[in-house]
Amino acid sequence: MGATVSWPSFAFMHVVVLLLCLGSGFPYVACSFLGGNETDRLALLAFKAEITTDIFGALNTWNESIPFCQWLGVTELRLHNNSLSQPIPPEIGRLQRLQGLYLGNNSFSGEIPPNISACTNLVSLELFGNRLVGKISVELGSLFKLEVLHIAENELTGGIPSVFANLSSLIHLNMAANRIGGNIPFALGQLTNLEVLILGENRLVGTIPLSIFNLSSISRFNVITNQIRGSLPSELGNTLPNLQFLEVGMNLLSGPIPVSISNATKLLHIGLVSNRFSGKVPPFEKLHDLRRLILAQNRLGIGEADDLSFLTSLTNTTNMTNLNLGENNFGGMLTDTISNLSTNLRRLNLRRNKIVGSIPTGIGNLVNLQALGLSGNHFTSNIPADLRKLEKLQILSLSSNNLYGEIPLMFGNLTLLTVLSISQNRFHGSIPSSIGKCKMLEELGLDRNNLTGTIPREVMSLSSLLYINISQNNLTGSLPVEVGNLRNVEELDVSENMLVGNVPSDLGSCVKLRLLYMEGNKFWGILPSTLSNLRGIEELDLSQNNFSGQIPGYLPDFVFLRKLNLSFNDFEGVVPKGGIFGNATAVFISGNKKLCGGIADLQLKSCNLSKGLKKGRFTLTLKLIISVGFGLLGLTLVLCFLYLWWSRKTTKVSSFKILGNSFMKLSYQSLHKATDSFSPANLIGMGSFGSVYKGFIDQGKKVVAVKVLNLNFRGAAKSFIAECKALKSIKHRNLVKVLTACSSIDFQGNDFKALVYEFMVNGSLEEWLHQNGNEDDGHNESRNLSLLQRLNIAIDVASALDYLHHHCLKPIVHCDLKPSNVLLDDEMVGHVGDFGLARFLPEEHWQSNSIGIRGSVGYAAPEYGMGNEVSTFGDVYSYGILILEIFIGKRPTDITFNDSVTLHNFAKIALPEQGASIADPTLFQQSENGEVSSGINNTTNHNSIEGQRIEECLISILKLGITCSEELMRDRPAMNEVVAQLNVIKNALLGDITAL
Numbered sequence: 001m002g003a004t005v006s007w008p009s010f011a012f013m014h015v016v017v018l019l020l021c022l023g024s025g026f027p028y029v030a031c032s033f034l035g036g037n038e039t040d041r042l043a044l045l046a047f048k049a050e051i052t053t054d055i056f057g058a059l060n061t062w063n064e065s066i067p068f069c070q071w072l073g074v075t076e077l078r079l080h081n082n083s084l085s086q087p088i089p090p091e092i093g094r095l096q097r098l099q100g101l102y103l104g105n106n107s108f109s110g111e112i113p114p115n116i117s118a119c120t121n122l123v124s125l126e127l128f129g130n131r132l133v134g135k136i137s138v139e140l141g142s143l144f145k146l147e148v149l150h151i152a153e154n155e156l157t158g159g160i161p162s163v164f165a166n167l168s169s170l171i172h173l174n175m176a177a178n179r180i181g182g183n184i185p186f187a188l189g190q191l192t193n194l195e196v197l198i199l200g201e202n203r204l205v206g207t208i209p210l211s212i213f214n215l216s217s218i219s220r221f222n223v224i225t226n227q228i229r230g231s232l233p234s235e236l237g238n239t240l241p242n243l244q245f246l247e248v249g250m251n252l253l254s255g256p257i258p259v260s261i262s263n264a265t266k267l268l269h270i271g272l273v274s275n276r277f278s279g280k281v282p283p284f285e286k287l288h289d290l291r292r293l294i295l296a297q298n299r300l301g302i303g304e305a306d307d308l309s310f311l312t313s314l315t316n317t318t319n320m321t322n323l324n325l326g327e328n329n330f331g332g333m334l335t336d337t338i339s340n341l342s343t344n345l346r347r348l349n350l351r352r353n354k355i356v357g358s359i360p361t362g363i364g365n366l367v368n369l370q371a372l373g374l375s376g377n378h379f380t381s382n383i384p385a386d387l388r389k390l391e392k393l394q395i396l397s398l399s400s401n402n403l404y405g406e407i408p409l410m411f412g413n414l415t416l417l418t419v420l421s422i423s424q425n426r427f428h429g430s431i432p433s434s435i436g437k438c439k440m441l442e443e444l445g446l447d448r449n450n451l452t453g454t455i456p457r458e459v460m461s462l463s464s465l466l467y468i469n470i471s472q473n474n475l476t477g478s479l480p481v482e483v484g485n486l487r488n489v490e491e492l493d494v495s496e497n498m499l500v501g502n503v504p505s506d507l508g509s510c511v512k513l514r515l516l517y518m519e520g521n522k523f524w525g526i527l528p529s530t531l532s533n534l535r536g537i538e539e540l541d542l543s544q545n546n547f548s549g550q551i552p553g554y555l556p557d558f559v560f561l562r563k564l565n566l567s568f569n570d571f572e573g574v575v576p577k578g579g580i581f582g583n584a585t586a587v588f589i590s591g592n593k594k595l596c597g598g599i600a601d602l603q604l605k606s607c608n609l610s611k612g613l614k615k616g617r618f619t620l621t622l623k624l625i626i627s628v629g630f631g632l633l634g635l636t637l638v639l640c641f642l643y644l645w646w647s648r649k650t651t652k653v654s655s656f657k658i659l660g661n662s663f664m665k666l667s668y669q670s671l672h673k674a675t676d677s678f679s680p681a682n683l684i685g686m687g688s689f690g691s692v693y694k695g696f697i698d699q700g701k702k703v704v705a706v707k708v709l710n711l712n713f714r715g716a717a718k719s720f721i722a723e724c725k726a727l728k729s730i731k732h733r734n735l736v737k738v739l740t741a742c743s744s745i746d747f748q749g750n751d752f753k754a755l756v757y758e759f760m761v762n763g764s765l766e767e768w769l770h771q772n773g774n775e776d777d778g779h780n781e782s783r784n785l786s787l788l789q790r791l792n793i794a795i796d797v798a799s800a801l802d803y804l805h806h807h808c809l810k811p812i813v814h815c816d817l818k819p820s821n822v823l824l825d826d827e828m829v830g831h832v833g834d835f836g837l838a839r840f841l842p843e844e845h846w847q848s849n850s851i852g853i854r855g856s857v858g859y860a861a862p863e864y865g866m867g868n869e870v871s872t873f874g875d876v877y878s879y880g881i882l883i884l885e886i887f888i889g890k891r892p893t894d895i896t897f898n899d900s901v902t903l904h905n906f907a908k909i910a911l912p913e914q915g916a917s918i919a920d921p922t923l924f925q926q927s928e929n930g931e932v933s934s935g936i937n938n939t940t941n942h943n944s945i946e947g948q949r950i951e952e953c954l955i956s957i958l959k960l961g962i963t964c965s966e967e968l969m970r971d972r973p974a975m976n977e978v979v980a981q982l983n984v985i986k987n988a989l990l991g992d993i994t995a996l
């Protein structure tokens with residue numbers, strides 16, 4: 001057979017699976033019942049001719065010697081969930097007995113072949129999730145038997161053909177997520193059997209034709225995210241009695257919500273978010289099944305007292321989980337009616353309305369609430385004591401109201417809180433130390449109140465905090481030394497209080513700080529040298545305090561600093577010129593009378609040189625030289641000479657220059673000492689490029705990882721330079737932080753190159769996933785990663801790659817992503833390390849003859865093997881393999897895999913039916929109390945709900961792994977899309993709590 005087109009081989013493993021799945025009964029019987037027809041036989045042979053490899057002999061039955069009606073797929077062709085990427089073969093049109101054609105979730109390209117219309121027996125046509133383009137052929141209108149037409153998620157253009165009105169059997173029409181424009185044709189109103197009509201995420205304009213609202217069989221109507229105008233007809237609830245899902249969010253719809261809506265008693269979901277609906281909200285009396293009422297971001301309510309009276313009508317909707325009225329015009333009071341709402345309510349959002357009066361006590365009855373948003377209203381009251389009953393609360397936002405009284409102690413009981421914001425109110429009294437019991441707290445906003453007293457140590461000890469704002473209060477006392485425990489804090493704002501004392505040197509432990517605001521207090525003294533650790537800082541405001549001493553020498557080295565305010569203090573001496581001090585618009589230093597020098601733009605008096613020397617940093621150096629004496633100077637000279645002599649023989653590239661001057665410098669000697677003479681006891685890893693040792697620097701106080709490059713290995717020197725280059729310009733919380741590089745000579749006079757990193761206490765992901773067979777160390781049990789931990793690590797790694805690919809000056813390709821290069825810190829946060837193969841884009845092509853330069857076997861993208869140039873999509877491939885490995889627990893190099901059955905194919909075949917069954921069995925090991933180790937905080941009577949969520953999560957993530965590791969580069973998503981998807985998956989797993 002003159003076979004030309006290459007259908008990826010795994011498509012046919014599907015055929016095999018299908019053959020097995022369908023068993024030997026049904027298709028054969030159906031076929032023989034229908035009788036043979038030469039036309040069909042030729043069509044199938046033509047179809048087969050498109051196939052080059054038949055790895056399992058799956059199609060052996062498709063030959064001349066066996067009656068063709070025993071061939072597969074005569075009445076049904078199921079090729080969904082593959083990577084088939086060519087146009088749909090026109091031979092399809094010859095399979096005239098075909099009743100079901102399932103090609104969803106492939107990469108079929110080109111147009112929908114018009115001659116599909118010859119398959120007049122088609123009942124189901126599923127082409128969703130491909131790359132189909134062009135207009136929808138009007139010929140499809142002749143498929144009179146069609147009941148299901150699912151062409152969502154393609155790139156189809158043009159309009160909805162009016163001839164679809166002829167598809168009189170149609171029950172399910174889904175065209176979502178294409179680029180379909182124009183109006184919704186009036187003629188669709190003739191589809192009287194239609195139950196599901198999904199047109200969302202297109203470019204539809206105009207109004208919804210009234211004829212649609214007369215399709216009484218409709219249960220799901222979805223037109224979200226289009227540009228549809230007009231209003232909903234007043235009779236909607238009477239004409240659509242079967243409606244369950246009304247999804248019209250994100251359009252330009254206006255007018256009132258029809259009063260008749262309460263007659264559509266089967267409604268489960270009303271989604272009107274982000275339109276221009278206005279007027280009073282009608283009662284929903286008879287909607288007993290309603291689960292979600294999403295009215296946010298409209299113009300609903302008329303700002304009057306009884307705006308929220310419709311809430312009374314919801315007291316019988318006992319399954320309600322989500323009520324979102326945020327960002328409207330609702331006025332009046334929130335009455336105690338709220339206490340009669342369903343206790344199933346998980347999320348209640350009323351923020352940014354005009355609600356007055358007090359927060360009703362009865363809100364405490366909604367015991368399953370996970371998120372409560374009342375911010376941006378005119379509430380005037382205390383925080384009701386009953387709020388303490390909301391033990392499942394994770395997000396509580398009461399900011400921007402007129403709330404008063406003391407901050408209640410009960411927040412200490414709400415231990416699941418991740419967000420607590422009461423800022424911009426009139427609270428007084430002190431900050432209760434009990435907040436320190438909220439060990440999950442990530443965001444704490446207490447700013448802009450009248451709080452007094454000192455900052456409780458307990459609150460400053462919450463290492464979970466990412467954001468803390470206590471500014472604009474009347475707080476006194478000093479900044480507690482416990483501030484050093486805020487190891488994850490990225491933003492700390494204590495400005496405009498009455499705080500005093502020195503800045504604790506422990507603040508230097510908050511190495512993730514990006515924004516630090518301390519202005520407008522009474523802090524004094526010299527800034528501690530430990531602040532030199534805050535290398536990630538972006539904004540630093542110390543203005544309007546009484547700080548004194550020199551401007552610290554490390555500030556010019558803070559490469560991410562974009563705003564520095566030191567004004568109105570008592571700093572003295574020379575203003576540096578380097579780093580941020582070179583930019584007069586980013587540095588504020590006025591009001592410090594004793595400062596001099598700096599760049600001309602700062603307009604300071606020049607420093608008298610001799611005075612400057614005495615006062616300046618040079619003093620130290622001078623003293624040192626004088627006191628130690630000239631002997632040492634001589635020795636230094638000799639060492640320098642020796643160094644120069646040796647370094648002439650070695651590479652001319654200085655690592656320090658490459659790394660820039662923001663890194664500390666360590667000598668060979670100090671590394672030798674730090675690693676106890678590179679003793680085997682300190683060896684923690686070995687790879688082709690070198691060995692990694694654990695070391696102790698700073699008098700043994702700081703643990704580091706020292707990678708010594710094996711310079712005998714070809715490419716090692718290049719790899720060193722690559723890594724230095726890459727690390728110089730990047731910084732992200734999910735990348736392993738490099739502390740310094742050392743390019744030197746060892747005691748034998750050999751070239752010595754090493755990189756010094758932050759030490760990652762929990763080792764590599766590789767060790768956690770596969771435990772290296774160290775069964776005897778007794779730690780196996782604790783080494784099982786929970787589902788949530790795995791998901792978090794997957795997100796960490798994706799975030800790092802997204803940063804490298806999309807947020808650096810030039811895109812950086814890591815080129816060697818694998819579990820051994822993902823390191824875990826003390827909190828199991830994933831950090832991507834080892835940039836030995838990293839490439840900047842665009843760059844001259846990497847010589848493809850370099851050994852091992854294409855990454856590691858099993859993780860390297862297939863196109864690298866074919867001499868293609870390095871691209872970010874190569875990393876996406878490795879990432880896909882990595883997440884399959886994380887959740888399936890098998891290496892891509894596992895002995896059960898070979899050239900044709902890869903980890904990718906293995907996962908692909910299993911989904912979705914056996915999704916969870918291929919997952920790593922250790923994920924399902926029961927803990928003592930019988931719970932699956934999902935790592936999710938126990939929220940409700942979970943078993944079935946949580947189990948289902950876990951299963952869904954696993955399936956979604958495996959699907960993502962499969963897409964990322966597609967064979968064809970263009971079928972893989974970009975890392976920013978991956979991160980977005982992962983967050984959706986995580987939210988779904990956690991019960992969608994964070995998207996309030």
Ligand SMILES: *[C@@H]1O[C@H](CO)[C@@H](O)[C@H](O)[C@H]1NC(C)=O
Nearest residue numbers: 036037038039040041096097
């Ligand atoms: C096979 O069926 C098609 C369509 O029903 C018909 O046009 C054709 O003549 C048949 N061929 C044979 C050989 O029976």
Ligand SMILES: *[C@@H]1O[C@H](CO)[C@@H](O)[C@H](O)[C@H]1NC(C)=O
Nearest residue numbers: 235237238259260261262263
């Ligand atoms: C709701 O249905 C009832 C009975 O069919 C009808 O009498 C009533 O007028 C309807 N309500 C509205 C607002 O259309």
